[in-house]
Amino acid sequence: MGRKRPGKAAPNEVPDAGTGPVPGRHEIDTGTCELLPDQYSSTGWLLKINGVHSSHIDLANPRELDFEYMRWIAAVVESRFPEETRLRALHLGGGACSLARYFAAVYPEARQVVVELDGKLAELVRGWFDLPRAPLMRLRVGEAREVTESLSEDSRDVLIRDVFAGDKTPLPLTSAEFLVHAKKVLAADGLYVVNCGDSPDLRMARREAATIAAAFSHTAIVADPAMLKGRRYGNIIIAGSDVPFAQDASLPRRLLGGALPAQLWDDKLVRSFAGSSKVIHDAEAPRTVRPA
Numbered sequence: 001m002g003r004k005r006p007g008k009a010a011p012n013e014v015p016d017a018g019t020g021p022v023p024g025r026h027e028i029d030t031g032t033c034e035l036l037p038d039q040y041s042s043t044g045w046l047l048k049i050n051g052v053h054s055s056h057i058d059l060a061n062p063r064e065l066d067f068e069y070m071r072w073i074a075a076v077v078e079s080r081f082p083e084e085t086r087l088r089a090l091h092l093g094g095g096a097c098s099l100a101r102y103f104a105a106v107y108p109e110a111r112q113v114v115v116e117l118d119g120k121l122a123e124l125v126r127g128w129f130d131l132p133r134a135p136l137m138r139l140r141v142g143e144a145r146e147v148t149e150s151l152s153e154d155s156r157d158v159l160i161r162d163v164f165a166g167d168k169t170p171l172p173l174t175s176a177e178f179l180v181h182a183k184k185v186l187a188a189d190g191l192y193v194v195n196c197g198d199s200p201d202l203r204m205a206r207r208e209a210a211t212i213a214a215a216f217s218h219t220a221i222v223a224d225p226a227m228l229k230g231r232r233y234g235n236i237i238i239a240g241s242d243v244p245f246a247q248d249a250s251l252p253r254r255l256l257g258g259a260l261p262a263q264l265w266d267d268k269l270v271r272s273f274a275g276s277s278k279v280i281h282d283a284e285a286p287r288t289v290r291p292a
Contacts, residue, residue, distance in 0.1 A: 014119075014139040019127040021045055021059075028120040035128065038066075045128075047096045049121070052167075055096030057129050062105040068260040069235040070099050072222040073193055074106075075254045076239055077158055079246040080191050083107060090156045090185065091115065092144040092173065093163035096125050097137070104132040112137045115147045145172050151185045159186055161194040167233075168197065174208055177282045179215040179240075192216065192240045200230040203277075208238055210274035213267075216240030221265040221273065222255060228263060238270070 023045075025034045031050040038044025043060035046053065056066035065071045081087055087110040091100050094116030103110050112132075116122040119141040125131070126139055140147060144163050159182050163169055172178060174194075182192055192212070198205040213219050221228075222237040239245070245266070255262040265273065 012119075012141045013134065014122045014126045014141060021128045022124075026124060028124070029118045030121070033121055033124070045096075047125075049095070055098045057096050057098055057101065059130055062101045062130075065098060065102055067098070068224075068258060068262070069195055069237060070102070071258055072237045072255060072262055073099060073160060073162075073195070074102055075251060076193060076220065076222060076237065076245075077103070077160075077191060078106065079251040080189075080241075081107070081157065084109075085157070086110065087112075087158065088156045088187075089113075089158040089160065090148070090151070092148065092159070092161045094118075094122060094125065094139065095162070096129060097131055097139065099160065099162075100137050101129070101131060104137055110137075111135060114139050115142055115144050117141070117143055145178055145181070148178070148185060149181045153184045154187050156185050156190060157187050158191045158193065161192075164197065168204075169194075171280065171284065172282065174204075174211065175280045175282045176211055176214060179211065183215060189243045190241065194238050196236045196238055197234070198236060199233050202230050202236075205236045205238070206274050206277040207280055209270050210277040211279045212238055212240040213271050213274055214279050217242045218244050219267045219270040220245050221270050222262050224260050224262050228265075 021035060023035050023037055025032055034048040036046045038046055041058060044056065044058045047055040058064040065074060083106060085107055087103060087107040089103055089110060089112040091114040094114045097114050100112045100114050103112060114137065116139065122139050122141050131137055161173060163173055186192060194208065196205050196208050218241050220239045226232055227234040227236060252264045255264055
């Protein structure tokens with residue numbers, strides 16, 4: 001049976017209006033952003049949002065991912081879907097669209113939607129960088145949960161959540177109720193991947209792991225050993241699916257490469273890590289909180 005294709009463009013889709021990178025500080029809807037040339041690469045650019053490093057793009061090489069956690073997400077996705085897949089991806093959280101641009105290079109037939117709350121930021125990013133045009137990649141302005149709830153069932157193969165308000169993901173994007181909508185959007189063999197930022201106590205990561213484990217039959221975690229041992233603040237990638245993750249050694253080997261080697265935890269380790277942590281519910285995640 002053929003898979004459903006994503007629907008027509010939403011009226012709040014950001015149109016193409018290329019101007020090229022404009023370095024400096026810029027006002028956006030949620031504060032300020034700053035675009036800086038990469039001092040180590042003549043074609044690289046670093047985007048900071050409200051003083052926090054958000055994204056990096058190499059205009060000459062879309063397959064260059066400077067942020068380690070993005071490399072980990074890419075590795076997990078590529079372990080599931082071969083390059084000939086007409087990948088249908090939904091990105092919650094836009095930034096500079098680094099991952100969407102990467103997947104467009106790896107999966108030439110991909111159809112992607114990137115959701116960004118900040119309309120001015122989305123407009124700037126679309127103008128600055130060499131992003132694939134619609135229908136290959138659509139940049140949609142909206143609140144991540146609202147957009148997810150509006151999408152058709154079985155319309156995406158991958159849903160990647162990388163949304164932060166300051167240093168935390170808004171709770172409405174972490175709850176069991178949100179995952180009900182996320183699962184409806186995903187195909188039966190679909191992949192749900194989140195970037196969880198947490199402090200050394202790992203309390204939120206454990207609760208996110210518990211919530212994702214309650215929603216999906218199979219889970220995985222990717223992070224560097226220091227983070228998993230609670231030695232620092234950082235990123236933990238948590239993935240869920242209703243079909244098993246790849247069991248061969250290629251994914252663990254790939255994750256051990258790079259400047260920051262990472263470990264891959266299987267479903268048993270993820271559920272042990274979650275332990276007795278409580279599943280997150282909407283009752284503690286008021287919808288009035290909106291991501292930045």
